[in-house]
Amino acid sequence: MNMAERDQDKTRVPRQRRSVETKQKIVAAALKLFSEKGFHATNTKAIAKEAQVAVGSVYSYYTDKMEIFKDALALFHEHFSEILRSHGALRLNASQNKRELIRDVIETVIKAHEVDPGFHREMNIMALSYPEVKDMAEKELRFFFKMTARLLRSWQPEIRIRDPEAAATVIILAANSIVEAVAFGGTGIGRERLVEATVDMLHHYLWPQEASQAIDVSPETE
Amino acid sequence: MNMAERDQDKTRVPRQRRSVETKQKIVAAALKLFSEKGFHATNTKAIAKEAQVAVGSVYSYYTDKMEIFKDALALFHEHFSEILRSHGALRLNASQNKRELIRDVIETVIKAHEVDPGFHREMNIMALSYPEVKDMAEKELRFFFKMTARLLRSWQPEIRIRDPEAAATVIILAANSIVEAVAFGGTGIGRERLVEATVDMLHHYLWPQEASQAIDVSPETE
Amino acid sequence: MNMAERDQDKTRVPRQRRSVETKQKIVAAALKLFSEKGFHATNTKAIAKEAQVAVGSVYSYYTDKMEIFKDALALFHEHFSEILRSHGALRLNASQNKRELIRDVIETVIKAHEVDPGFHREMNIMALSYPEVKDMAEKELRFFFKMTARLLRSWQPEIRIRDPEAAATVIILAANSIVEAVAFGGTGIGRERLVEATVDMLHHYLWPQEASQAIDVSPETE
Amino acid sequence: MNMAERDQDKTRVPRQRRSVETKQKIVAAALKLFSEKGFHATNTKAIAKEAQVAVGSVYSYYTDKMEIFKDALALFHEHFSEILRSHGALRLNASQNKRELIRDVIETVIKAHEVDPGFHREMNIMALSYPEVKDMAEKELRFFFKMTARLLRSWQPEIRIRDPEAAATVIILAANSIVEAVAFGGTGIGRERLVEATVDMLHHYLWPQEASQAIDVSPETE
DNA sequence: GATGAATGAGGTTTCATTCAT
DNA sequence: CATGAATGAAACCTCATTCAT
Structure with a gap:
């Protein structure tokens, strides 16, 4: 997979189950905080804290705060579509x-x-x-x-x-x-x-x- | 006139009017910059510079960067209504x-x-x-x-x-x-x-x- | 002067006497610390402290830690040549x-x-x-x-x-x-x-x- | 050997052949990377990757990044002398x-x-x-x-x-x-x-x- | 009043090292 | 034993705001 290739050395591509869960915890935390206080008012430390994870961990899954936002947005779209579909x-x-x-x-x-x-x-x-x-x-x-x-x-x-x-x-x-x-x-x-x-x-x-x-x-x- | 007396050697512009003009220069500058680069990407130094005024002066007219924005917004609304009316x-x-x-x-x-x-x-x-x-x-x-x-x-x-x-x-x-x-x-x-x-x-x-x-x-x- | 033009908005071009002195304090402090502990082991906070100045001040004269180093180097060369000449x-x-x-x-x-x-x-x-x-x-x-x-x-x-x-x-x-x-x-x-x-x-x-x-x-x- | 005694439970002293080979892979990788990008710009993750080994493994052979450098240096000296001798x-x-x-x-x-x-x-x-x-x-x-x-x-x-x-x-x-x-x-x-x-x-x-x-x-x- | 130098908290990001699996 | 996920201190830099001149 060339995705894995591209991210190599920078962001971690979750392999282990623990890893997957951590990444999910991070997006979830980010989604929550962005939603409550907005992007600019949410700092990476807060995201890490909310996800109960160290700041460094955040940066092993995402190169950037913006990258986290984009993932959160994708997650949001999933939720959104899900509602539409289920209704x-x-x-x-x-x-x-x-x-x-x-x-x-x-x-x-x-x-x-x-x-x-x-x-x-x-x-x-x-x-x-x-x-x-x-x-x-x-x-x-x-x-x-x-x-x-x-x-x-x-x-x-x-x-x-x-x-x-x-x-x-x-x-x-x-x-x-x-x-x-x-x-x-x-x-x-x-x-x-x-x-x-x-x-x-x-x-x-x-x-x-x-x-x-x-x-x-x-x-x-x- | 004793007015002239009081303002001696700075007789050019009455204090009040100059003050008003300075404030106008500041909003105008701010409006321009906010419009071009957005609120967060526009810093007070840049506004002062664009208005050809010292940073300190900006803060003698406005308590806050946000205050400037609000004034700029009001000015914008004026422009906007003006267009609607004139059309x-x-x-x-x-x-x-x-x-x-x-x-x-x-x-x-x-x-x-x-x-x-x-x-x-x-x-x-x-x-x-x-x-x-x-x-x-x-x-x-x-x-x-x-x-x-x-x-x-x-x-x-x-x-x-x-x-x-x-x-x-x-x-x-x-x-x-x-x-x-x-x-x-x-x-x-x-x-x-x-x-x-x-x-x-x-x-x-x-x-x-x-x-x-x-x-x-x-x-x-x- | 196009130098002043180029640096505009980013680094301060000393105009007042106080400003000149501050910049000198900063290079001097940097020269000392770089000399004692090296570039990588000297952080901007330490330079500011040594110069008895706030971190922000350092960055109003220099865009970069490297920029400080280059100035320190120039100062060093001056000292060096001075010795050679005087001897x-x-x-x-x-x-x-x-x-x-x-x-x-x-x-x-x-x-x-x-x-x-x-x-x-x-x-x-x-x-x-x-x-x-x-x-x-x-x-x-x-x-x-x-x-x-x-x-x-x-x-x-x-x-x-x-x-x-x-x-x-x-x-x-x-x-x-x-x-x-x-x-x-x-x-x-x-x-x-x-x-x-x-x-x-x-x-x-x-x-x-x-x-x-x-x-x-x-x-x-x- | 008291060498083994001293290092015990911190760094591994290679005993088995596989172990020796792993250590060699690590130094070789480090030598290459240090040479290409310098010590500070080479991180342990990269060394591990280049050596096709896990980060943790690197730290079971070396206490320190510096320790790796020293070993790489020794290897380098060997190469160097070898050239001189062969020429x-x-x-x-x-x-x-x-x-x-x-x-x-x-x-x-x-x-x-x-x-x-x-x-x-x-x-x-x-x-x-x-x-x-x-x-x-x-x-x-x-x-x-x-x-x-x-x-x-x-x-x-x-x-x-x-x-x-x-x-x-x-x-x-x-x-x-x-x-x-x-x-x-x-x-x-x-x-x-x-x-x-x-x-x-x-x-x-x-x-x-x-x-x-x-x-x-x-x-x-x- | 005006000026612009000074402040310093706060933000993002890196990476050597540890440790659970 | 190996793995690679997790850690968190520490670095650099920005900028709204204050204040001496």
Whole structure:
């Protein structure tokens, strides 16, 4: 394996079980601290301490503090995807009630965000400052774009979207920013109302006819 | 004049005004550097140098590096609002073509972002880390929520939005995140397609009837 | 001045008198410690302490520990040359007794070495490890080569040297290594005997006739 | 053996053949790395790796990194002497042409240096810093002093040296420093010219009459 | 008021050595 | 006996902030 080759002499490639466990302890500790206090406010000593390991050990698994972050990010993405999968966000089909479908998706994404809102925030920070992190985060995000685009295309021609890729991107970005607003607050509007408005917006976007009727049927709610 | 007497041999500039100018030089310098290299990578010495002032002087105007940032942020918000205002983003009325109206707004916001994308990014970073900055940024954002909500309400009942405040928030958040994606790239979709999709989404959300017809009129575009 | 330009933001260019004094205190302290304990065994904290200055101050005058060393080396060279000059090593002329002349030169060089044998040693160590130091040391050495070559040429044709440059180099190198042996001991032969033998060697090399006669005149010494 | 007694339970005294081989692999690896990158830049992990042995094993043969160096130094001296011996540097006799004899010796020493110039340099560095290493290096050097002195004495009274021991020391030191200059460059004079000048110097020192004639015979060369 | 020299805590990283497996 | 994981002191360097001039 050329991975092993490249890291040779610098970072340890876990061979023994103990070693594997130590590395896991370190990422776990780092994920926790980055999430709580952010990257810059977390020093290597603290990571080592949290992992109950000597500072030197940290550096035998990682060349760099940044390297630890990247591993933590990968771990975070795993957790995140796991949530999405387990909540069945992807076994959607157009047969169910459209509003419920949209709401389900949004709620699931909120759930996923709530697993570790702190780290999510830190990921955003880091992505803005470090291209490498940006790339990782974007790669993950594009995966969702792709998934969504495929979904939209599968729903054609029932929904009449002109540019499924762009639409998927816009939907994900919008949903994401609203989910973040829900997670971190600060809008002054409660969670329920924001979700409802978002559902409305997407409903109209994707199934205009049905959405328009829905308004006629139940006007003046709230 | 006894004023002249008191200031003897330094009569050039009144004390007060010079002081104000110095402070302005400092913020301006800071804004520039924060925007270029970020908060953490900009040290006070560099700010002083850029402002052509001694380090000590910086600390006689500001207690803290953070204090400087907050002032820079305020200045940035001024610039930002100025752009929006000068581009007339807010003298909208429902009479013009709806798609054009939406597109205008979005383009204006993109313009405003483009004034200083670097600082915008840094503002986001800082907002995520420092509650005080977050508060400032949110306060500004809520202003836009309010403005938008008022606008939406003024368009009622032509548009039949159930909860104008929540809708305004959702619209601004969505628009904002898409604008950022346009500014920083990374989606893999070009600017035009993203804008078009966003316009579509908002068009359907706000003027469902008209939007549906638009699709019927010019189908299979793109 | 482009020097000032280049160093800008990183190292301080002493402007005030206090500043100049501080920088001098630092080199002096460094010279002392490098000489006593060597470069690697001297840490920046110790230098700061010896100079009665904060660590940070050291780094406002020097980017690097190595930079300090180079400055110390320059200072050392100044001291060294000063000794040579004050001992009149270079107002040699061929008129005086040749053996005495050679002995004078050698004794002077020994004196110069004795000013700071520790640093001399360290200079050699560093020269072997760091090309930049090697260059500095060699530059100084070549100056002596040049001086000596000029002297030899001025003595032609009385002395019949085939290649004055090479001869000068060989003489300086030989003298130097013997002087070092005298300074650091380890040969098992006393200082006087080494100097005498060296004088003999150079005497024979430069003034063969005279040297041969000298042997005939005082044979079987020792 | 009380040697074994003394070292017991700290460092292993190789008893079995495999053990001996392991120790040899370690020194060999160390010699190579020290020579290439120097003592300080070579870490124990690298030595272990190069020797294809675990770090812990290194420490069961050696108490210390320095201990390894000392062993490497001894090995180096063996190689060095081996070269000298095999090139017959010591089966000199006064019957052959004197200039050729001197040149032969010098060329042989250069050859010996060229076996491992890197380690030679490192030995010098270490000798200057660590008394123990200095002692080892000097012990070896004195061996050459002794050999040379014996040679000189055997050539008496043909050569009329007053103090053979001192002369031998001076000759070896001079030759050594010139050889080093040839090996590491930096004098600005080419190898051939330096060797020639050295031969001249020693020729005049040891066989004044013959050397003087040589000059008369072939004047104005170069 | 202004200047810029001085401070020193704190951060990241290395590596010789020990020790559990 | 070998292995290689773990240790932690110690090194270098940065920079927000203070303070003498």
